Amino acid sequence: MTTSQTSFGVKLVSSWSRLYTVGLPDGVRSGRRDEIASDLYEQSVDNARCPSLEVLLPLIRGIPDDLAWRTSKLAVGWWLAEFAVLVAGMMFCGIVGVLSTLYITGLLAGMPAIVLGTALGASLGLWMAIALRDHRPLDLSAPKSIHVLNAHPEGDFPMTRSFRTYAGISAIVAGVIQIFVFAAYATGADINPWAAPATMLTEVDANNVAWGVMTLGWATIPFLLVPVFVVLATDSGSAAPQWGFCATVLVAIHAALNAVAFGFAMLLIPLASDFASAAPSEQVSLLQQTELVQHVWQLFRGMAGAPLVIAMFVAAFICFRARVFPRWLGVVAVVLGLQFVPPLGGEFILEPPAMAAWALGTGFILLRRSGPSLRSSTVAATESA
Amino acid sequence: MRRKPGSLVPLEVSILEAGMVLLSQSETVFHGYQLAKEMKALQGAAFRTAYGTLYRTLERMEQAGLLESHWEDPTIAEAEGRPRRRFYTITGAGEAAFQAAKPVPETNPLFVPRPGTT
Numbered sequence: 001m002t003t004s005q006t007s008f009g010v011k012l013v014s015s016w017s018r019l020y021t022v023g024l025p026d027g028v029r030s031g032r033r034d035e036i037a038s039d040l041y042e043q044s045v046d047n048a049r050c051p052s053l054e055v056l057l058p059l060i061r062g063i064p065d066d067l068a069w070r071t072s073k074l075a076v077g078w079w080l081a082e083f084a085v086l087v088a089g090m091m092f093c094g095i096v097g098v099l100s101t102l103y104i105t106g107l108l109a110g111m112p113a114i115v116l117g118t119a120l121g122a123s124l125g126l127w128m129a130i131a132l133r134d135h136r137p138l139d140l141s142a143p144k145s146i147h148v149l150n151a152h153p154e155g156d157f158p159m160t161r162s163f164r165t166y167a168g169i170s171a172i173v174a175g176v177i178q179i180f181v182f183a184a185y186a187t188g189a190d191i192n193p194w195a196a197p198a199t200m201l202t203e204v205d206a207n208n209v210a211w212g213v214m215t216l217g218w219a220t221i222p223f224l225l226v227p228v229f230v231v232l233a234t235d236s237g238s239a240a241p242q243w244g245f246c247a248t249v250l251v252a253i254h255a256a257l258n259a260v261a262f263g264f265a266m267l268l269i270p271l272a273s274d275f276a277s278a279a280p281s282e283q284v285s286l287l288q289q290t291e292l293v294q295h296v297w298q299l300f301r302g303m304a305g306a307p308l309v310i311a312m313f314v315a316a317f318i319c320f321r322a323r324v325f326p327r328w329l330g331v332v333a334v335v336l337g338l339q340f341v342p343p344l345g346g347e348f349i350l351e352p353p354a355m356a357a358w359a360l361g362t363g364f365i366l367l368r369r370s371g372p373s374l375r376s377s378t379v380a381a382t383e384s385a
Numbered sequence: 386m387r388r389k390p391g392s393l394v395p396l397e398v399s400i401l402e403a404g405m406v407l408l409s410q411s412e413t414v415f416h417g418y419q420l421a422k423e424m425k426a427l428q429g430a431a432f433r434t435a436y437g438t439l440y441r442t443l444e445r446m447e448q449a450g451l452l453e454s455h456w457e458d459p460t461i462a463e464a465e466g467r468p469r470r471r472f473y474t475i476t477g478a479g480e481a482a483f484q485a486a487k488p489v490p491e492t493n494p495l496f497v498p499r500p501g502t503t
């Protein structure tokens with residue numbers, strides 16, 4: 001083993017210790033990092049040519065303990081959020097995989113994707129609510145900020161300020177992208193996923209650049225909303241943050257499903273290009289492929305809508321209950337959520353402006369509150385209470 | 386795995402054993418790497434205890450009052466050009482817990498010393 005391999009192992013251990021301590025209170029974070037740095041230094045001094053396996057194996061074997069240690073240092077809400085995202089993500093990937101297989105093979109072909117998606121989203125929301133029912137980190141009768149309750153004796157969580165700024169910027173970027181998407185939508189760049197395959201391919205071929213950019217924007221927006229929901233949950237005060245964390249998980253699921261839906265939709269661009277120049281005998285095969293892509297696109301798009309509806313209603317609930325967000329944001333969230341309910345949404349006329357207004361409004365509010373003022377004021381309010 | 390209150394798990398016993406050995410070698414305190422090295426030597430293991438496992442256990446033992454720790458003066462570490470060390474020592478409670486938990490030496494069941502001969 002060479003020294004470079006050893007130093008690679010040391011760098012890996014050091015990087016891992018930096019990674020799993022991210023977001024922890026200052027004292028806890030620096031203490032663990034310093035202790036690992038000291039250990040690695042002593043080990044390298046003691047045995048300058050120690051094989052990298054002597055460093056890497058203890059690293060790998062210790063990962064479960066590192067993660068368990070991190071969990072023990074997190075506030076209840078964060079622990080739940082990370083755990084819930086992990087479990088829900090794994091479960092959902094499994095369910096979606098099975099359902100997709102059944103749908104593609106025709107076993108579920110008779111069931112409309114939107115019904116399947118709504119049932120799945122509702123079940124997941126219910127499961128999350130039941131799973132988190134007994135983990136109420138807040139006294140719901142006391143209007144305190146979660147930051148006060150989560151304040152660690154060894155220092156405040158560094159994310160409370162920086163993460164709110166990040167979420168604010170993220171929300172504003174989402175709002176701006178939504179405006180561009182709306183502009184593309186207004187020029188007729190959207191493609192109806194339920195159109196006949198031949199019509200769809202002709203439309204895609206005519207608008208492929210504008211539609212591609214619009215689709216990419218649409219797929220990006222939900223990912224930008226995930227940190228916004230995290231802050232909505234932590235800033236929700238007395239409005240039951242467990243619901244906020246449920247909504248965060250649902251938005252993350254929506255983002256993933258949306259990305260898969262639009263990823264499949266993108267396959268239509270090469271198909272449309274081939275279709276335009278194909279001989280009639282080849283067109284039949286291309287239409288069959290289009291139909292399959294269309295099926296998967298419809299399924300994932302249908303499933304993606306349901307979690308977002310629930311998440312937006314939870315966001316509205318938080319805005320109505322919590323004192324740190326204005327109620328008009330709640331009204332916009334309700335309008336936005338209703339746009340994803342199939343019988344009410346229709347052509348999604350109000351979705352782009354509602355999404356842009358909600359994202360921009362939330363973003364500017366979060367940026368205004370990204371300083372220490374919120375924490376100071378909540379601490380003062382708690383002390384005076 | 387749940388354990389009885391007040392009892393030690395094998396890793397904690399190993400830590401206390403290694404710590405006692407280090408303290409008996411004219412050391413007044415010891416740091417994490419010294420402990421890991423001593424444990425490896427005592428157990429004759431091929432690899433040291435995992436970083437995460439060791440430091441998580443040390444923290445738990447400190448919270449239980451079995452160990453005490455303090456950080457080295459940063460100026461000393463800076464002068465020597467190395468990261469600061471966290472020093473540990475075994476408390477009276479830790480020593481008592483180790484004495485209670487350490488494995489009893491094997492005895493020949495056929496040999497029972499007569500009263501007054503030991």
